[in-house]
Amino acid sequence: MPRLENIGCLATCASPSQQDDIGLVRDAALVWRDDLVRWAGPAAALPPEYLEEPAWDAGGRLVIPGLVDAHTHLAFGGWRAGEFADRIRGRGYLEIAADGGGIASTVRATRALDEATLLQRAGRFLSEMVSLGITTVEAKSGYGLDLETELTLLRVYRRLDKRGPARIVPTCLAAHVVPREWAADRAGYVDLVVDEILPAVAAEGLADFVDVFVEDGAFSADEARRICARGRALGLRAKLHVDQLSGGGGAELAAEVEAVSADHLECVSEAGIAALAEARVVAVTLPLATLYLDQAPPPARALIDAGVAVAVASDFNPGTAPSYHLPFALTLACARQRMTPAEALKGATRYAARAVGLEGTVGSLQPGAAADFALIDAPDVEHWLYHLRPNACTATVIGGTVRYGTVPGA
Ligand code: NIG
Numbered sequence: 001m002p003r004l005e006n007i008g009c010l011a012t013c014a015s016p017s018q019q020d021d022i023g024l025v026r027d028a029a030l031v032w033r034d035d036l037v038r039w040a041g042p043a044a045a046l047p048p049e050y051l052e053e054p055a056w057d058a059g060g061r062l063v064i065p066g067l068v069d070a071h072t073h074l075a076f077g078g079w080r081a082g083e084f085a086d087r088i089r090g091r092g093y094l095e096i097a098a099d100g101g102g103i104a105s106t107v108r109a110t111r112a113l114d115e116a117t118l119l120q121r122a123g124r125f126l127s128e129m130v131s132l133g134i135t136t137v138e139a140k141s142g143y144g145l146d147l148e149t150e151l152t153l154l155r156v157y158r159r160l161d162k163r164g165p166a167r168i169v170p171t172c173l174a175a176h177v178v179p180r181e182w183a184a185d186r187a188g189y190v191d192l193v194v195d196e197i198l199p200a201v202a203a204e205g206l207a208d209f210v211d212v213f214v215e216d217g218a219f220s221a222d223e224a225r226r227i228c229a230r231g232r233a234l235g236l237r238a239k240l241h242v243d244q245l246s247g248g249g250g251a252e253l254a255a256e257v258e259a260v261s262a263d264h265l266e267c268v269s270e271a272g273i274a275a276l277a278e279a280r281v282v283a284v285t286l287p288l289a290t291l292y293l294d295q296a297p298p299p300a301r302a303l304i305d306a307g308v309a310v311a312v313a314s315d316f317n318p319g320t321a322p323s324y325h326l327p328f329a330l331t332l333a334c335a336r337q338r339m340t341p342a343e344a345l346k347g348a349t350r351y352a353a354r355a356v357g358l359e360g361t362v363g364s365l366q367p368g369a370a371a372d373f374a375l376i377d378a379p380d381v382e383h384w385l386y387h388l389r390p391n392a393c394t395a396t397v398i399g400g401t402v403r404y405g406t407v408p409g410a
Pocket residue numbers: 102103106213241244289315317318319320321
């Protein structure tokens with residue numbers, strides 16, 4: 001039963017309420033047995049029975065729950081740097097998509113790769129994420145858009161989850177866009193998703209959630225209702241991409257279908273904010289996508305004031321957010337979404353865990369939670385997110401095992 005001592009500042013994020021309550025403890029200690037936390041609190045209050053145990057030394061650092069990235073598109077083929085430059089020259093995201101670029105171009109590149117190559121690429125991204133202090137990653141399919149390739153992407157996630165180091169929460173996003181071969185028969189593609197892809201995914205137990213990109217050029221609210229209803233009948237709760245490029249009642253739709261989260265929300269309306277609060281849907285904000293698309297940020301303050309839990313995730317994907325640097329996304333959430341560093345941290349731990357159905361299990365450090373935590377070379381949370389560095393994380397521990405860096409005594 002090891003303990004971590006000499007923690008300068010511990011953020012337990014143990015409280016389920018209040019976006020800015022991160023359960024700060026100065027001069028703290030943390031004890032775990034096997035892969036679960038046993039005790040967390042002020043070192044001075046450590047029960048004597050734990051003093052016998054081997055001690056790891058945090059060196060006075062900040063210790064946070066392992067970060068939870070609640071929205072990524074982790075497995076895909078190719079990149080789209082040319083589109084990045086095109087958008088800077090003035091071409092729009094939807095204009096590029098209408099010309100066969102965008103998601104469709106990543107679908108072509110993804111279908112061209114086999115499962116082993118997709119696994120190798122996603123595994124490389126994942127180990128770098130772990131080095132940043134990330135321990136749980138929600139990962140969406142959505143660049144296959146046919147039965148076989150969607151299953152392949154989700155099998156990659158299952159293999160990654162088994163192999164580690166991080167925990168993976170898989171989501172089926174077969175309803176990302178209508179693929180080219182179905183362009184003349186979009187109803188036929190929705191039928192394929194509902195009648196074949198989702199049942200096959202559920203039969204193999206390959207996903208925990210179903211997601212739909214609700215937008216002009218992607219799927220309508222009615223199509224999303226059908227897909228979410230089928231998902232629900234198969235045991236998959238909804239997570240939705242909504243109100244990203246245009247506001248069209250997406251948040252209200254997320255509330256209506258009892259989605260666990262509504263993601264993006266740059267264009268959410270006041271009524272949408274109220275609907276999210278009422279239905280207790282987590283708002284997942286994605287500051288990297290907002291930045292790369294040069295949009296006005298989502299109204300995080302209004303969401304928090306309305307009582308909505310606001311998560312912050314990377315949206316890692318080759319188009320709108322080609323980075324998995326979640327700590328950078330947190331700094332952006334502070335600077336652009338006007339969230340305090342404490343609010344941003346809660347959004348990438350406890351509330352991110354809520355957005356992936358794992359609240360209380362990961363994303364917080366209280367007895368019974370997973371012993372997933374990161375050592376950060378900063379005196380406190382404010383300093384960490386203020387002084388942006390390539391990587392301030394010195395060690396990442398998952399299930400009580402050091403998976404990145406070193407901890408003296410471990
Ligand atoms: O979350 N909005 C839809 N999907 C992704 C973008 C995917 C892409 O451009 O490849 C997103 O921003």
